[in-house]
Amino acid sequence: MTVPAAAYLLLSAALFTLGTVGVLVRRTALILFMSIELMLNAVNLAFVTLARVHANLDGQLAVFFVLVVAAVEVVVGLSILVHIFRSRDTVDVDEVDLLRG
Amino acid sequence: MEVLLFAVGAALSVAGGLGVVAARQPVHSALSLLLVLGSLAVLYLTLAAEFLAVLQVIVYAGAIVVLFLFVIMLLHARTPESRPSPLGGQWSLAVPLGAALWAGLSYAVLQLPAATHELPPEFGSTEAVGRELFSRFLLPFEVASLLLLVGIVAAVVLGSSPAPPSVPPRSASGREEA
Secondary structure, three states, rough: OOOOHHHHHHHHHHHHHHHHHHHHOEEEEEHHHHHHHHHHHHHHHHHHHHHHOOOOOOOOHHHHHHHHHHHHHHHHHHHHHEEEEEHHHHEEEEOOOOOOO | HHHHHHHHHHHHHEEEEHHHHOOOOHHHHHHHHHHHHHHHHHHHOOOOOHHHHHHHHHHHHHHHHHHHHHHHEEEEEOOOOOOOOOOOOOOHHHHHHHHHHHHHHHHHOOOOHHHHHOOOOOOOOOOHHHHHHHOHHHHHHHHHHHHHHHHHHHHHHHHHHHHHHHHOOOOOHHHOOO
């Protein structure tokens, strides 16, 4: 392992931060989902790196389950999104405020 | 070789991440996400996670990004973020907060001990991961399959139900009346 593990972890931190900033600043629900995927991938990279550092497969299995959850989340989230679009003609999260008191 | 792969992969994934956050068109965001996922798959290979690298390409790049692209196509992306945000100054707040988050995460990451263990042969291969998956992780694996089933049922139910009654998006003026 010629590249130090810290370099991978710093990259993971950078990607996670980018995803967080994306969730904070964007208003299109689709791009919010993509930013969440970015954060999940950053965490996956940290898992894989630490699995390599500790020579322990558990980290890689955690990534496997994160992949499953991410796939289900995207499927359900996007179908809800299509529903919202069909009824309100927008995917701007600031417009979807039916539950606002 | 590993240094070169890491440098290229890291640069491409950060560029893709910036693209996801900053692109104006959702399609460009989705393609940037594809760039991130592909370069992370390469990084997984350098980290001895070949099974996950393949899975990343098949599940993320092959399924999730395609799903995103289909939904962008269905919504025909006619809702640009043209109106000024009702919450002003999101960028000016989010960027310093993001920088603080990155600094904090980096600090935490650099506290970790750097000792690297020797890898057993076959580490991260499909066989090794599969062995773990079907022995120690059998119960989580079955629960994951249940979760996938719930996802399928939810997608079918949400996709086949008739369109709900149309509620017009509240306009900026309507917001003030309410």
